[in-house]
Amino acid sequence: MTVHFIGAGPGAPDLITVRGLRLIEKCPVCLYAGSLVPEEIVTAAPEGAHVVDTAPxxxxxxxxxxxAAHAKGQDVARVHSGDPSIYGAIAEQIRRLDDLGIPYDITPGVSAYAATAAEIGAELTLPDISQTVILTRTAMRSSGMPDGESLAELGKSRATLAVHLSINNLANVVRDLTPHYGEDCPVVIAYRVTWPDQQFIFGTLGDIRAKVKGSGITRTALIMVGEVFGRKDFTDSRLYAADHTHVLRPAKV
Structure with a gap:
């Protein structure tokens, strides 16, 4: 018996990995985060499977x-949204599984930040603009942020930021980042990315609060901040430069 932690992706049912879908199709028990995992994904569970929405x-x-599944020798598909390694709350489940001697494995999934970049046609790492992507959040009702990981501190890097779980804290996000990025820095709000009702709001640190206020978005949204969004004046990567040689593309004689 094995517990399979599976990243279901950001919302579109066809963005789950082949491996993840195959595991769901064969597991007699499926536990899924119903508030964020589309029902179409868990309907792939075999006929007669014990399917439970763990949201409540x-x-x-x-x-x-x-x-209970372990006692019956039944494999479990434990389905999380996005990629389970990012704010997936799997660590405390794994700790208990280790204590109980129950085996598990993890199948990664597409995270919301990657899906957002794909949907809006953006690369998050542009030469001379940003070569670092920081995935973070802000402290509200959830766990506090460790020392040195406040948004005001991380903002000093001027890296591309993907700020999770913070749409209701947008005022503080803007306050903490504006001194480092400037009011003109592009911001993208991605609401329920890849779901049928997905929505994107494009703005800057100077005007994004007003734009979001009129949208009614209060949850399930990712805040992306960085100069990479909309920039066209970046240097081409050396990867495909004609004079850049490597073992797979030696210099032409």
């Missing part, structure tokens, strides 16, 4: 389902 459940209740 606490950790003890979720573990009780896993222990």
């Amino acid at each position: 459940m606490n950790l003890d209740e979720i573990m009780a389902e896993i222990e």
Whole structure:
């Protein structure tokens, strides 16, 4: 028996990996985060499977389902949205599985920041503009941020930022980043990216609050900040430069 942690991707059912889908198709137990995982994905579970939406459940209740499956020798598809390694809350589940001696594995998924870049046709790392992407969030009702990881500190890097779980904290995001990025720095708000009702709001640190206020968006949105959005005046990568040689593309004689 194995617990398979599976990243379902950002929302579009066909963005789950082939491996993840195949695991769901064969597991007699499927536990999924119903608020963020499309139902079409879990309907791939085999006929008669025990399918449970864990959105209203606490950790003890979720573990009780896993222990019951373990007692029956049944594999479990534990389906999370996006990629389970990013704000997936799998670490505390894994810790308990280790204590119980229950085996597990992890299948990665497409994260919202990658899906956002794809949907808007952006590269997050442009030569001379940004070569670093920081995935972070802000502290609200959830766990606090460790020392040195405040947005004001991370903003000093001027890297491309993907700020999760913070749309209701947008005022503080703007306040903390404006001194480092400037009011004209591009911002993209991605709401339910790849879902049928996805929405993007484009603005700057100077005007994004007003634009979001009129949208009614209060959850399930990612804040992307950086000079890479909309920039055309970047240097071409050396990767495909005619005079750039390497073992697979030796110099022409």
